[in-house]
Amino acid sequence: MALEELYRxxxxxxxxxxxxxxxxxxxxxxxEGNNPLCGDEVRIExxxxxxxxxxxxxxxxxxxxxxxxxxxxxxxxxxxxxxxxRTLTGRFKGMMSIDGAGDPGLDPSRPGAVLGDLEALQGxxxxxxxxxCANLPWTTLEEAIKGFEEG
Amino acid sequence: xxxxxSIRSDFPILERRINxxxxxxxxxxxxxxxxxxxxxxxxxxxxxxxxxxxxGAYTLSQEATEAYEEARHKxxxxxxxxxxxxxxxxxxxxAAMNLFAYGWGLNILKPGDRILTSVMEHHANIVxxxxxxxxxxxxxxxxxxxxxxxxxxxxxxxxxxxxxxxVAVSGMSNVLGTMPPVDEIAxxxxxxxxxxxxxxAQLVPHAPVDVQTLGADFLGFSGHKxxxxxxxxxxxxxxxxxxxMEPAEGGGEMIRxxxxxxxxxxxxxxxxxxGTPPFVEAIGLGAAVDYLSAIGMDAVLExxxxxxxxxxxxxAEVPGLSVQGPADTVDRGGAISFDLAGIxxxxxxxxxxxxxxxxxAGHHCAKxxxxxxxxxASTRASFYVYNVAEDVDALVDALAVARRIFGLDGA
Numbered sequence: 001m002a003l004e005e006l007y008r009x010x011x012x013x014x015x016x017x018x019x020x021x022x023x024x025x026x027x028x029x030x031x032e033g034n035n036p037l038c039g040d041e042v043r044i045e046x047x048x049x050x051x052x053x054x055x056x057x058x059x060x061x062x063x064x065x066x067x068x069x070x071x072x073x074x075x076x077x078x079x080x081x082x083x084x085x086r087t088l089t090g091r092f093k094g095m096m097s098i099d100g101a102g103d104p105g106l107d108p109s110r111p112g113a114v115l116g117d118l119e120a121l122q123g124x125x126x127x128x129x130x131x132x133c134a135n136l137p138w139t140t141l142e143e144a145i146k147g148f149e150e151g
Numbered sequence: 152x153x154x155x156x157s158i159r160s161d162f163p164i165l166e167r168r169i170n171x172x173x174x175x176x177x178x179x180x181x182x183x184x185x186x187x188x189x190x191x192x193x194x195x196x197x198x199x200x201x202x203x204x205x206x207g208a209y210t211l212s213q214e215a216t217e218a219y220e221e222a223r224h225k226x227x228x229x230x231x232x233x234x235x236x237x238x239x240x241x242x243x244x245x246a247a248m249n250l251f252a253y254g255w256g257l258n259i260l261k262p263g264d265r266i267l268t269s270v271m272e273h274h275a276n277i278v279x280x281x282x283x284x285x286x287x288x289x290x291x292x293x294x295x296x297x298x299x300x301x302x303x304x305x306x307x308x309x310x311x312x313x314x315x316x317x318v319a320v321s322g323m324s325n326v327l328g329t330m331p332p333v334d335e336i337a338x339x340x341x342x343x344x345x346x347x348x349x350x351x352a353q354l355v356p357h358a359p360v361d362v363q364t365l366g367a368d369f370l371g372f373s374g375h376k377x378x379x380x381x382x383x384x385x386x387x388x389x390x391x392x393x394x395x396m397e398p399a400e401g402g403g404e405m406i407r408x409x410x411x412x413x414x415x416x417x418x419x420x421x422x423x424x425x426g427t428p429p430f431v432e433a434i435g436l437g438a439a440v441d442y443l444s445a446i447g448m449d450a451v452l453e454x455x456x457x458x459x460x461x462x463x464x465x466x467a468e469v470p471g472l473s474v475q476g477p478a479d480t481v482d483r484g485g486a487i488s489f490d491l492a493g494i495x496x497x498x499x500x501x502x503x504x505x506x507x508x509x510x511x512a513g514h515h516c517a518k519x520x521x522x523x524x525x526x527x528a529s530t531r532a533s534f535y536v537y538n539v540a541e542d543v544d545a546l547v548d549a550l551a552v553a554r555r556i557f558g559l560d561g562a
Contacts (some may be wrong), residue, residue, distance in 0.1 A: 003556060007557070031318055037513065038512070038514075039518075039527040039528045040527075041527065061527060065497075067495075099537075
């Protein structure tokens, strides 16, 4: 049943116990995203050293999908280069697009990432109105990085 | 007693299965469903009598014009307006509120003047005033709520002074269901010489409204929340005030004469209806008014109350559920907003939809209200003439499913 695919245990676990939920002292890249239609809010704080995101804080409030997506995203991008994060973001959004069947998917063999968790969000695709919930933290992450790069 | 079975048979959409389930449509506060009588009235114009109104000297245009003005008359009778000319057709309730804000507020308000509204308003009765306040230098002030989700009239009384020139308040909150004491607000407004606009978007579809006893000077509402089509709304105003009000839009149909550098306005209501009006939609609204009048608005109100009472009772059985709104059905309409501990409103709405239950989730276009309640989103169930106790039961059952999926049923 579609509901069980949407609300997988791993998603509910991240929703109940969100990871990386912290205010980062010394963050050098920050962005806030919200969905004005439904009120979901996400704040992303990054510490970028060299070309690597060494620490991340993900705060905000909203539905299980937006909050779990942000929690998983934090785990997945921490310790990665900006280039790798860009690739990951592209792949995540590809997975979330309604016609995302052609996406190669997230490579589970990639070291250091919690890709298995992220793939649990695939069920969201069957609920088009909720896709923007899943994408919100990622879009906000992109904005934080863009702001950092533009100084 | 209403014959809900016969009413339900007039709404073809209620036969739909949603995700394999019987549809329990509980989002009429956002937009109501339409009976065949409304669909047929509109189709009849398009098929048989369609041409632009107030323009052509030929049969089709004449028939369409007559049907349009007949719809105006139906709305006037429905509201017990003093004359048909007091009914201005707009494209929505939002447009009606904006017409008043621009036509009246923009031209009357000065720096130091006050616009008084309440924290429970829909954005359509807040944002236009932000714009008008910015243009005029007037200040926007708010009436607050009591702990039991009613307007705090004690503190509100102190807000009424000679600085207040416009009072704009909802007749029924789209979030809380609260029906504030419009008569008392009208008395207070009159005492300080302020003009009162009532946002009737929820009130007019759900309760009998007689504009000659309501106490308001202006009343805005839309057709699509009262069984009519989208794209049509009404601003009712007292004739003498409408005559002194400036138009907010210029264009065809609203003029008496146009020269190169100035123009004269047509008489009310036409001076406020620039351009080709949504006349087929107005005719649809006329059919909706016929439908509601045949039921009787007292019966509509009583039916909503009965369902609201039953729903409040049943929702009290759901662990972790808290209702934002009056706990009884006194001065309360059939919109019930609630928070379910541990599950976000969007998740509630997604799960309910899988069970065939359609509810609204979000801020309900009332962000200042939700913020004052410490919420960013809530779930809302709302009722209308075609809802039955079975819809409430489906809602309560689906909420149990939501709690089970989120691991909250104590298992």
